[in-house]
Amino acid sequence: MKILFFKIKRFITSFPYHFKKMRIKAVYDADLKNLVKSLGLDMGIENGEYKCKYCGTIISFENLQAILKENSEIKFICSNFECLSKIS
Numbered sequence: 001m002k003i004l005f006f007k008i009k010r011f012i013t014s015f016p017y018h019f020k021k022m023r024i025k026a027v028y029d030a031d032l033k034n035l036v037k038s039l040g041l042d043m044g045i046e047n048g049e050y051k052c053k054y055c056g057t058i059i060s061f062e063n064l065q066a067i068l069k070e071n072s073e074i075k076f077i078c079s080n081f082e083c084l085s086k087i088s
């Protein structure tokens, strides 16, 4: 099962249909950083260790849009519109 964390305001306005269709566990923008910290991923992001699952852009707190859990692996999605539209 996938678990997704989004900067929710932007996602709802961009993809209202997805939002109805998917089961999303959402956090507000301000909470995303805390969530990342609680997962122990904040240092990796600050050091530029993670890349967007789709386009390979280095993930930062500025462009981080979603966190996706696939099996036990954490993946990051950047705020690129094309990458967001690939989430299904």
Ligand SMILES: [Zn+2]
Residues within 6 Å of the ligand: 052, 053, 054, 055, 056, 057, 077, 078, 079, 080, 083
């Ligand atoms: Zn991307």
